[in-house]
Amino acid sequence: xxxxxxxxxxxxxxxxxxxxxxxxxxxxxxxxxxxxxxxxxxxxxxxxxxxxxxxxxxxxxxxxxxxxxxxxxxxxxxxxxxxxxxxxxxxxxxxxxxxxxxxxxxxxxxxxxxxxxxxxxxxxxxxxxxxxxxxxxxxxxxxxxxxxxxxxxxxxxxxxxxxxxxxxxxxxxxxxxxxxxxxxxxxxxxxxxxxxxxxxxxxxxxxxxxxxxxxxxxxxxxxxxxxxxxxxxxxxxxxxxxxxxxxxxxxxxxxxxxxxxxxxxxxxxxxxxxxxxxxxxxxxxxxxxxxxxxxxxxxxxxxxxxxxxxxxxxxxxxxxxxxxxxxxxxxx
Amino acid sequence: xxxxxxxxxxxxxxxxxxxxxxxxxxxxxxxxxxxxxxxxxxxxxxxxxxxxxxxxxxxxxxxxxxxxxxxxxxxxxxxxxxxxxxxxxxxxxxxxxxxxxxxxxxxxxxxxxxxxxxxxxxxxxxxxxxxxxxxxxxxxxxxxxxxxxxxxxxxxxxxxxxxxxxxxxxxxxxxxxxxxxxxxxxxxxxxxxxxxxxxxxxxxxxxxxxxxxxxxxxxxxxxxxxxxxxxxxxxxxxxxxxxxxxxxxxxxxxxxxxxxxxxxxxxxxxxxxxxxxxxxxxxxxxxxxxxxxxxxxxxxxxxxxxxxxx
Ligand SMILES: Cc1ncc(C[n+]2csc(CCOP(=O)(O)OP(=O)(O)O)c2C)c(N)n1
Numbered sequence: 001x002x003x004x005x006x007x008x009x010x011x012x013x014x015x016x017x018x019x020x021x022x023x024x025x026x027x028x029x030x031x032x033x034x035x036x037x038x039x040x041x042x043x044x045x046x047x048x049x050x051x052x053x054x055x056x057x058x059x060x061x062x063x064x065x066x067x068x069x070x071x072x073x074x075x076x077x078x079x080x081x082x083x084x085x086x087x088x089x090x091x092x093x094x095x096x097x098x099x100x101x102x103x104x105x106x107x108x109x110x111x112x113x114x115x116x117x118x119x120x121x122x123x124x125x126x127x128x129x130x131x132x133x134x135x136x137x138x139x140x141x142x143x144x145x146x147x148x149x150x151x152x153x154x155x156x157x158x159x160x161x162x163x164x165x166x167x168x169x170x171x172x173x174x175x176x177x178x179x180x181x182x183x184x185x186x187x188x189x190x191x192x193x194x195x196x197x198x199x200x201x202x203x204x205x206x207x208x209x210x211x212x213x214x215x216x217x218x219x220x221x222x223x224x225x226x227x228x229x230x231x232x233x234x235x236x237x238x239x240x241x242x243x244x245x246x247x248x249x250x251x252x253x254x255x256x257x258x259x260x261x262x263x264x265x266x267x268x269x270x271x272x273x274x275x276x277x278x279x280x281x282x283x284x285x286x287x288x289x290x291x292x293x294x295x296x297x298x299x300x301x302x303x304x305x306x307x308x309x310x311x312x313x314x315x316x317x318x319x320x321x322x323x324x325x326x327x328x329x330x331x332x
Numbered sequence: 333x334x335x336x337x338x339x340x341x342x343x344x345x346x347x348x349x350x351x352x353x354x355x356x357x358x359x360x361x362x363x364x365x366x367x368x369x370x371x372x373x374x375x376x377x378x379x380x381x382x383x384x385x386x387x388x389x390x391x392x393x394x395x396x397x398x399x400x401x402x403x404x405x406x407x408x409x410x411x412x413x414x415x416x417x418x419x420x421x422x423x424x425x426x427x428x429x430x431x432x433x434x435x436x437x438x439x440x441x442x443x444x445x446x447x448x449x450x451x452x453x454x455x456x457x458x459x460x461x462x463x464x465x466x467x468x469x470x471x472x473x474x475x476x477x478x479x480x481x482x483x484x485x486x487x488x489x490x491x492x493x494x495x496x497x498x499x500x501x502x503x504x505x506x507x508x509x510x511x512x513x514x515x516x517x518x519x520x521x522x523x524x525x526x527x528x529x530x531x532x533x534x535x536x537x538x539x540x541x542x543x544x545x546x547x548x549x550x551x552x553x554x555x556x557x558x559x560x561x562x563x564x565x566x567x568x569x570x571x572x573x574x575x576x577x578x579x580x581x582x583x584x585x586x587x588x589x590x591x592x593x594x595x596x597x598x599x600x601x602x603x604x605x606x607x608x609x610x611x612x613x614x615x616x617x618x619x620x621x622x623x624x625x626x627x628x629x630x631x632x633x634x635x636x637x638x639x640x641x642x
Binding site for chain 1: 377378429433437438440441442443452453454485487488490518519523524525585587637639642
């Protein structure tokens with residue numbers, strides 16, 4: 001099953017099971033079914049609760065906040081993650097703060113879905129990975145879809161926590177297949193050493209030379225790098241993909257990280273103040289004396305994301321960048 | 333009278349237009365069609381929004397807006413650019429990421445800056461910026477104006493109203509050109525806009541003019557005095573073109589029912605001009621075709637664009 005179909009099923013089952021759940025977004029109704037077709041078929045089944053909206057990102061996230069405040073569950077699709085910037089106020093100053101700023105806990109089951117990332121030649125305003133701009137906002141959680149995590153479990157779990165969340169969805173991932181039955185390919189397997197943390201490993205999960213932590217959107221590049229490291233450099237690298245990026249369930253990752261003593265973080269975000277910095281700080285605090293080298297961050301260049309394919313490739317995180325950085329770091 | 337007959341009658345009444353305007357209209361049409369073909373053939377990367385059906389808007393405006401005026405364009409901006417600069421080569425190179433690209437292949441189809449022309453891919457973003465430029469022009473270069481193109485869907489963005497308010501308050505020479513094609517991506521205007529653009533604009537005390545014409549001469553005659561006034565009195569003006577998107581929103585993503593598409597096509601300037609001036613039209617079309625074909629052949633063979641000013 002393709003990732004986009006899994007996500008579609010997950011949205012469908014939320015709407016089916018929860019008569020108080022709403023899904024809002026631009027151009028999400030049938031027959032169009034959303035810019036990336038994630039919501040295809042849903043408005044035909046739930047015409048009153050799956051609504052195409054005007055071009056009003058700030059407004060519709062505010063509406064989602066209002067639905068949540070009044071006791072509904074709200075899911076809002078932002079057509080391109082870049083435009084979540086237009087909803088920054090509603091997310092940061094209203095939804096997230098409301099959970100606690102009135103001196104008592106206010107449930108706020110709001111999920112803002114953000115198709116993110118480049119690699120499709122959409123240009124500087126349609127290709128960003130804005131995760132980093134939302135890290136460290138009290139009350140706000142960040143998730144990212146992956147080909148390992150079943151969104152039919154993840155999405156209801158996020159809503160049950162009843163705090164506002166952003167769900168990042170890598171655009172290139174939509175068309176990829178979900179992995180099943182613990183098998184990645186002829187070389188690699190996967191399991192879940194902790195809830196919502198997927199681990200990709202070679203043969204046995206207990207031994208490895210290093211650990212690579214990556215958000216779901218980087219899965220393919222990270223898996224490619226893990227294969228190359230093994231086949232071309234005889235380095236056994238384990239890959240960890242947490243569904244929740246922030247707050248990161250660091251305690252759950254520590255046993256795996258401790259064993260390796262060598263940790264890398266790969267993300268598509270452009271350089272500077274990235275999610276990786278947050279991960280590195282957490283790992284350093286927990287394992288400083290046990291690491292062979294400081295956590296190494298691998299990300300896109302410090303740059304806007306250009307349109308032309310060959311320029312985009314120079315800027316964005318590539319499989320080869322991950323591979324090269326790991327090899328060079330371990331060699332030093 | 334059936335609508336087909338009405339259209340044909342209207343076509344016969346077309347005011348004459350210059351060879352230059354006719355060629356420009358057809359060049360833009362061929363350029364956009366060629367882009368869709370290149371996409372279909374897998375020769376283009378990324379995305380594009382063609383202005384098929386709406387080419388006449390910037391062509392009509394081009395004699396009313398000078399190079400010293402600013403133009404803010406949007407995602408559907410190829411026609412805006414070509415009507416102003418007639419630069420098929422620079423634009424195609426930009427879209428294909430080749431040497432000679434207007435913005436070195438960095439911006440692509442919807443992020444272009446050339447002298448006093450700028451486009452951006454975030455809806456609604458340009459209007460407050462246009463107000464800032466108009467504020468400066470009012471003081472530094474009286475008589476010049478800022479022309480900003482937006483679609484009907486973009487009226488969903490709050491920034492549009494913040495901008496209109498400031499433009500009216502400060503009496504700024506801002507011309508907002510609304511290309512009201514009745515649809516935003518896949519959403520019909522009726523499903524995304526309450527009330528009308530005219531009433532919204534009126535609420536700010538800004539002049540609003542709506543035109544249904546696709547006739548270059550007629551549009552110019554209608555708009556010339558209004559735009560003059562906006563310049564001379566330094567006042568905002570909103571001109572709403574009732575227009576029709578003949579092609580897809582982007583590429584291969586037209587989910588409109590066939591009768592809706594047919595209705596859009598019935599309003600196409602292309603048919604009316606072809607009927608009104610068949611020989612000149614055929615001649616200009618031939619010329620437009622060969623100009624576009626030449627440029628495509630040339631640009632395809634160019635080396636990749638180089639980006640040095642990172
Ligand atoms: C802030 C923002 N939201 C959403 C989009 C995605 N998008 C691009 S064009 C478009 C429709 C715009 O409709 P309209 O303003 O009517 O212009 P048209 O496409 O009809 O020319 C949408 C939703 C965007 N570019 N920017």
